Amino acid sequence: MITALPFDSNIFNYPVGKIVVEDKWDEQDFLKTVKDFQLVYIFSSKALDISSPSIQHVDTKVTFQKSLESIEKVNGIESYKSDEFSERLEELAYLSGTFSRFKTDTRLKNGEFQKLYKQWIIKAIESKQVLVGINMEGMITYSLEKEHAKIGLIAVSESHQGLGVGKKLVRAAEYICQLEGAQEMQIPTQESNIPACKLYESLGYHVAEKVYIYHWYKD
The missing domain is CATH 3.40.630.30 (Gcn5-related N-acetyltransferase (GNAT))
Known part of the structure; x- marks a missing residue:
């Protein structure tokens, strides 16, 4: 489920959301839920198998x-x-x-x-x-x-x-x-x-x- 991010949305002046992949990644199901957003951050503990050009790996964050x-x-x-x-x-x-x-x-x-x-x-x-x-x-x-x-x-x-x-x-x-x-x-x-x-x-x-x-x- 995508969570709206009001802080980012207000700064960028368009709807921003995020989703945390905790188990199984279903790209097609995800793409059905993004119509109300311009930008969505996807966080995962594992590398994801991506086929859509609208989804790009942009960072591997280490803490x-x-x-x-x-x-x-x-x-x-x-x-x-x-x-x-x-x-x-x-x-x-x-x-x-x-x-x-x-x-x-x-x-x-x-x-x-x-x-x-x-x-x-x-x-x-x-x-x-x-x-x-x-x-x-x-x-x-x-x-x-x-x-x-x-x-x-x-x-x-x-x-x-x-x-x-x-x-x-x-x-x-x-x-x-x-x-x-x-x-x-x-x-x-x-x-x-x-x-x-x-x-x-x-x-x-x-x-x-x-x-x-x-x-x-x-x-």
């Missing part, structure tokens, strides 16, 4: 996980204290989505990627859950739900990549979240984002979940 124990404070990273929307943060938000399915799906031609990532960074600013380098050379967003923490967006400016800024951002987020009661951290990313996967593995994370994501899009 890294780690227990937080005795995390030390990191110098050079601070909370973004302003309530003002920053063009610099907007640039970094777009950079964080280099491998995003909303960017790599070439059928999404109405600025969906920019609209979505702009809203994500705005919400993180409003929640005061953004950390930045002192010179805005990088940023990371996070969220907390009781003892569970999660990284949202992370990006390092092109001029500072390879200098260890990404590690500092993750460690700073771990430190803040542990102070606020988190016992574990999760970081979702794309399997195709090899540099990010290697970074998280180097910090002691392991893959806790893999999800295959497809987009059905009405031509």
Whole structure:
């Protein structure tokens, strides 16, 4: 059964839905139920046998996980204290989505990627859950739900990549979240984002979940 997604629908200005394939995948049954949507996300723990050109594999999401124990404070990273929307943060938000399915799906031609990532960074600013380098050379967003923490967006400016800024951002987020009661951290990313996967593995994370994501899009 397809679930409507009001948040995405409002941002994209057309009906968006999602479906989670939990057992048997029946493509023909699915195609009979999509007439009221323009875009549907399909999530599956296994790769699906697809024949319709309207359904494309757009991402294999891997979620890294780690227990937080005795995390030390990191110098050079601070909370973004302003309530003002920053063009610099907007640039970094777009950079964080280099491998995003909303960017790599070439059928999404109405600025969906920019609209979505702009809203994500705005919400993180409003929640005061953004950390930045002192010179805005990088940023990371996070969220907390009781003892569970999660990284949202992370990006390092092109001029500072390879200098260890990404590690500092993750460690700073771990430190803040542990102070606020988190016992574990999760970081979702794309399997195709090899540099990010290697970074998280180097910090002691392991893959806790893999999800295959497809987009059905009405031509």
